[in-house]
Amino acid sequence: ILNVEQSPQSLHVQEGDSTNFTCSFPSSNFYALHWYRWETAKSPEALFVMTLNGDEKKKGRISATLNTKEGYSYLYIKGSQPEDSATYLCASEGAAGNKLTFGGGTRVLVKP
Amino acid sequence: EPEVTQTPSHQVTQMGQEVILRCVPISNHLYFYWYRQILGQKVEFLVSFYNNEISEKSEIFDDQFSVERPDGSNFTLKIRSTKLEDSAMYFCASSRDRGTNEQYFGPGTRLTVT
Numbered sequence: 001i002l003n004v005e006q007s008p009q010s011l012h013v014q015e016g017d018s019t020n021f022t023c024s025f026p027s028s029n030f031y032a033l034h035w036y037r038w039e040t041a042k043s044p045e046a047l048f049v050m051t052l053n054g055d056e057k058k059k060g061r062i063s064a065t066l067n068t069k070e071g072y073s074y075l076y077i078k079g080s081q082p083e084d085s086a087t088y089l090c091a092s093e094g095a096a097g098n099k100l101t102f103g104g105g106t107r108v109l110v111k112p
Numbered sequence: 113e114p115e116v117t118q119t120p121s122h123q124v125t126q127m128g129q130e131v132i133l134r135c136v137p138i139s140n141h142l143y144f145y146w147y148r149q150i151l152g153q154k155v156e157f158l159v160s161f162y163n164n165e166i167s168e169k170s171e172i173f174d175d176q177f178s179v180e181r182p183d184g185s186n187f188t189l190k191i192r193s194t195k196l197e198d199s200a201m202y203f204c205a206s207s208r209d210r211g212t213n214e215q216y217f218g219p220g221t222r223l224t225v226t
Contacts, residue, residue, distance in 0.1 A: 046214035
């Protein structure tokens with residue numbers, strides 16, 4: 001059974017500051033790691049899908065790294081803006097089975 | 113930009129009633145999924161569907177649940193006899209293919225069972 005954990009559960013960031021948070025997942029039976037950005041009352045938005053150890057992906061001011069050997073991924077937000085306020089979800093996909101196992105999310109609030 | 117849509121956005125039903133939650137996946141996608149999130153808990157997988165049959169299901173997905181793709185566009189989740197503990201946000205998702213493809217999520221249907 002996959003157990004995906006995210007920390008912290010929530011964080012407050014001052015506008016303009018950079019921040020990062022963690023997703024940990026079992027490294028055995030790993031296939032891919034997905035990151036989503038989820039605003040209230042909207043669809044979770046796919047940010048990244050990462051598969052290879054050492055992978056780094058970037059989308060605007062948001063980037064992510066992946067360590068499959070130790071089972072963690074970091075998501076970074078550079079120069080946070082109020083529109084970055086959302087819950088960031090990670091999900092592990094095991095052995096190309098399609099089923100995603102989600103962490104509990106990190107709720108980010110960017111204060112102007 | 114293509115998106116997954118779900119109807120209704122909110123459904124209230126009485127315990128024991130049947131509900132059907134509807135989804136329209138992205139048109140060229142081949143894999144379809146249902147997930148749910150009970151308030152305060154993690155998003156959890158229910159079922160995946162490919163080529164008109166279930167490809168994987170979780171232990172939550174018991175005989176009370178069924179899925180169907182009745183035509184070329186809709187994908188439905190039916191709960192035969194709802195229980196209080198079925199109250200949750202239900203998400204539909206679709207992906208073009210297996211593996212490293214993103215799963216695109218709909219906005220969810222909030223089901224409240226009273």
